[in-house]
Amino acid sequence: MSKDLVVAQKREMIVALENELIAKGEGDGIVIGNSEAFPLTHSFSEGVYIREMFMGKNGIVIGKIHKNDHTWFLMKGELVVATDEKTSNYIAPCYVNAPAGAKRVITAIEDSVFVNVFPNPNNLRDIEKLEKILTCPTYENFETIKKLKNI
Numbered sequence: 001m002s003k004d005l006v007v008a009q010k011r012e013m014i015v016a017l018e019n020e021l022i023a024k025g026e027g028d029g030i031v032i033g034n035s036e037a038f039p040l041t042h043s044f045s046e047g048v049y050i051r052e053m054f055m056g057k058n059g060i061v062i063g064k065i066h067k068n069d070h071t072w073f074l075m076k077g078e079l080v081v082a083t084d085e086k087t088s089n090y091i092a093p094c095y096v097n098a099p100a101g102a103k104r105v106i107t108a109i110e111d112s113v114f115v116n117v118f119p120n121p122n123n124l125r126d127i128e129k130l131e132k133i134l135t136c137p138t139y140e141n142f143e144t145i146k147k148l149k150n151i
Contacts, residue, residue: 010084011139014062014103042127049120049130055079055108063104064135065142070118071097077112081105101142 038059041052055061055077074092081088083102090096092112098104124130136142 011103014082014084014105015139044120044123044125047119047121047123049118049124049134051116051118053114053116055106055112055114057108057110057112059108061104061106063106064131065103065137065139066098066100066134067136067142067145068100068119068134069098070100070116070134071095072114072116075113075115077114078109079112079114080107080109082107101139101146103139 038053038055038061043050043052052075053061073095074090076092078089078091081090081096082105085102089109118130118134120130124133136145
């Protein structure tokens, strides 16, 4: 089986899980994207947007697709992160250089704190605008962006 086929199948599974959760609604420690269940703290430095999230033990988050590579740090706890490429276990403290285009299903094995670090060359502080710049809603949208960038 080709790698592209495996990735496509895993993407379908992640989207199906996300759609199932959307249909039944968030709850029981499962969230899609941003949620008050797992609070976010936003901070800024010159040219940098920093986003910190607390996840309670056994919580699950289905993240958004990031348009660009970025780095995230696990400051406390333990996470299992599944993408269309692989499933990895992380124990704090550690950091990960995350590639663009992945939708992540994140499970907190214990109470965890992780921090995403994104470039913010225009020093924006409007979170909604930043999210539109940094993320895209679907894999198809990401593939279109890749073609436009000639990646």
